[in-house]
Each structure stands twice: as C-alpha cells, then as structure tokens.
Amino acid sequence: MDWLRQFPIGQYVDEGPGGDADGDAAGVAGAGAGPASTSWLKRLDPRLKLLWTLAFLMTPILAGPCWRLALVGLLLLITLASGLPSRIWRRTLPLLIGLALLIGLLAALLPTSSVPPASLQRPPSELRLAPAAADGTPAQRSGAPWELLRWGPVSLGPLPLGPLVVTRHSAELGLNSATLIFTLIHSANLLLLTTSPEQLVWAISWCLSPLGRFGYPTERLGFTLLLSLRFLPLVQEELQNLLRSIATRALNLRGMGWKRGLGLVLAVGERLLANVLLRAEQGAEALLARGGRCLPADQLHQQAARSAPVTVLAGAALAVLVGLRCAVGAL
Numbered sequence: 001m002d003w004l005r006q007f008p009i010g011q012y013v014d015e016g017p018g019g020d021a022d023g024d025a026a027g028v029a030g031a032g033a034g035p036a037s038t039s040w041l042k043r044l045d046p047r048l049k050l051l052w053t054l055a056f057l058m059t060p061i062l063a064g065p066c067w068r069l070a071l072v073g074l075l076l077l078i079t080l081a082s083g084l085p086s087r088i089w090r091r092t093l094p095l096l097i098g099l100a101l102l103i104g105l106l107a108a109l110l111p112t113s114s115v116p117p118a119s120l121q122r123p124p125s126e127l128r129l130a131p132a133a134a135d136g137t138p139a140q141r142s143g144a145p146w147e148l149l150r151w152g153p154v155s156l157g158p159l160p161l162g163p164l165v166v167t168r169h170s171a172e173l174g175l176n177s178a179t180l181i182f183t184l185i186h187s188a189n190l191l192l193l194t195t196s197p198e199q200l201v202w203a204i205s206w207c208l209s210p211l212g213r214f215g216y217p218t219e220r221l222g223f224t225l226l227l228s229l230r231f232l233p234l235v236q237e238e239l240q241n242l243l244r245s246i247a248t249r250a251l252n253l254r255g256m257g258w259k260r261g262l263g264l265v266l267a268v269g270e271r272l273l274a275n276v277l278l279r280a281e282q283g284a285e286a287l288l289a290r291g292g293r294c295l296p297a298d299q300l301h302q303q304a305a306r307s308a309p310v311t312v313l314a315g316a317a318l319a320v321l322v323g324l325r326c327a328v329g330a331l
Contacts, residue, residue, distance in 0.1 A: 039083035041194040046203035056187035059325045066331040068179035104178025197229035238275045
C-alpha cells in the first residue's frame with residue numbers, strides 16, 4: 001500500500017549516510033566503507049537549478065519540433081547521468097513517457113474540426129501551378145501532401161467513426177503536446193527530487209529579494225511557500241491512510257453499484273478534507289505556540305558545500321542552451 005513512496009513524483013528524496021536514497025539499512029551498513037556518493041545535481045546551486053527548470057519550461061514556447069525533441073533527449077541524458085539511484089526514477093519515467101505518448105497520439109488522431117470541408121467552387125482545371133501540357137491536360141498539384149496518414153474507415157462496434165486521418169497540423173499538435181507534457185513534468189520533478197524545500201525557498205527568496213525594496217513581503221512569501229511544500233506530504237499520507245482503510249475492509253466495489261460507489265467516494269473525500277483541515281489547524285497552533293514569526297530564508301537554509309567546477313559548467317551550459325534557442329530554436 002506504500003505506493004506513494006514507490007512513485008516519488010515531486011518529493012525530495014534524501015540520501016542516507018551511505019549515499020542511498022531514503023537512508024535505508026543498506027546505505028547505513030555501507031557508511032563505513034567510504035564517503036557518501038551524492039548526486040552532482042544535489043551539489044548544484046539551487047538558484048542555477050531553478051534557472052535550468054525555467055529554461056526547460058520557457059524555451060519550448062514558439063519553438064520548432066527539432067528543438068522540442070532535443071529538450072526531451074537532454075532531459076533523458078541528464079536523468080541517466082545525474083547519479084541518482086535508478087530506483088527513484090525507473091518507475092516514474094516509463095509511466096511519464098507512456099502518458100506523453102498517449103496524449104500525443106490522441107492529439108494526432110482525433111479530428112481537429114467537426115466541420116466538413118467545403119466543396120470546390122471552381123473546377124480544378126483552372127488551377128494552373130505549372131505550364132499545361134500540349135494536349136491540354138491540367139497540371140497536377142505540387143508540394144508536400146497535407147494528409148500524412150489515412151486509415152479506415154474505423155468503426156467502434158455498431159458506431160462508425162470514419163477514417164483516421166493524420167494531417168500535418170494534427171501531427172505537429174501531437175508532437176507539441178507530448179513533448180510539452182514530458183518537459184513540464186519531468187523538469188519540475190528533477191528539481192523537486194534533488195532540491196530540499198528549504199533550498200528551493202531560499203533560491204526563490206533570493207530571486208525575489210529586489211522586490212523587498214518596494215515593500216513586498218518576500219520573507220513572508222518564502223515562508224508561506226515552505227509551509228505549502230511541507231504540507232503536501234501530509235496530504236498524500238492522509239490519502240494513503242484512507243485508501244489503506246478501504247483495502248483492509250475488503251469492500252466489493254463492483255457489487256456496490258454506482259450510487260453506493262459514488263457515496264463511498266464522497267465519504268472518502270469528506271474525510272480527507274476533514275483530516276487535512278485538522279492537520280492545518282494543528283500546524284497553525286504549533287506555529288502560534290512557538291511565537292508565530294516568519295524566519296528569514298537565510299536562517300531556514302544552511303548552504304551546503306557545492307562543487308565549483310560543476311556550477312561553472314552548468315552555468316556555461318545554460319548560456320549555450322539559451323544561445324542555441326535564439327539561433328536554431330525555430331527548426
């Protein structure tokens with residue numbers, strides 16, 4: 001039932017003394033064998049990781065298909081060479097790739113418009129793209145074909161669906177949808193996997209520090225974000241506890257019918273909301289008992305030792321990425 005721990009999407013995974021994720025017994029047993037082998041992504045400056053994530057999120061805008069596919073390949077290369085334990089991403093990555101491919105196929109195969117094409121108002125013989133032959137045969141249409149694939153007609157049981165047509169527009173839409181879903185989710189997932197909430201809040205507070213001169217409460221915003229990131233695992237834990245309670249009662253969901261099944265879903269949702277609000281109230285009381293004041297981001301985050309060569313290489317690679325986007329991003 002610990003399926004939320006098996007798929008650590010958006011959760012920071014700490015490494016134990018032996019360099020193993022979650023600090024399990026194997027990592028503790030191997031602690032005396034040598035220094036901890038930490039991933040170079042975790043030693044990277046959180047501000048630079050935040051800039052890399054923004055680059056992955058913003059550079060696909062108005063970009064060509066080659067650039068989008070290159071970003072997907074770069075993300076896969078970073079994941080394989082990151083030094084993270086494979087059991088962290090080997091379950092989530094195939095599911096994410098499958099989800100992206102499914103969304104791309106649906107976007108490519110589903111019809112883009114329900115309006116039938118209009119009939120020709122003039123005969124095709126009047127369209128002269130090239131000089132006509134001596135016998136008066138009209139010229140053939142030239143250029144790339146608009147339809148890339150036509151399969152069908154297809155029927156779903158007694159319901160005819162018509163032919164499946166993939167045009168250049170639908171193929172581009174499917175490619176853009178699949179690559180955007182993968183880039184959006186996986187880049188943010190890598191950031192959250194390798195960056196603790198305190199480091200992320202410190203990086204965002206550092207970026208927002210110029211707004212403090214205009215009276216904006218940057219420290220309060222950073223502290224609120226830290227509480228939100230700390231509160232998400234509690235929500236997931238409450239949901240998992242409710243699902244475990246349903247599984248231990250061995251309820252026959254198929255024999256309940258849709259009315260009783262809907263009532264069960266509503267009851268579980270109501271209990272989840274009540275438990276989450278109770279956790280929020282307990283957290284607020286704990287903050288008030290401790291003084292209820294916002295600590296600066298520098299006090300929340302203790303800067304760990306970072307590798308200077310890795311930081312310099314990552315900054316130079318980011319500059320190269322932005323330069324390539326300006327030069328060949330439209331391809």
